[in-house]
Amino acid sequence: MRSDGRGGRGASVVGALGRVTGTVGPGLVGEVMVRVRGGAEAFLAHPAEPGERIERGTVVVVVDYQPPRTVYVTSAYG
Secondary structure (H helix, E strand, O other): OOOOOOOOHHHHHOOOEEEEEEOEEOOEOEEEEEEEOOEEEEEEEEEOOOOOOEOOOOEEEEEEEEOOOEEEEEEOOO
């Protein structure tokens, strides 16, 4: 698990559920909304598995976080 160096956001984002708002896939920088700190925030998103494509509306889980606003995600439900 990565942290942002401030002991805050990184720990709370990894493992969090989010929803894809911009398609995530090879050659694409997608976007996901993740609930953190009592609200929802947008993060740039890449697939955790190379070659995986995740469509808008899919529920995902954050598996890695790279400061300041980038996450690696995979589908939460198969």
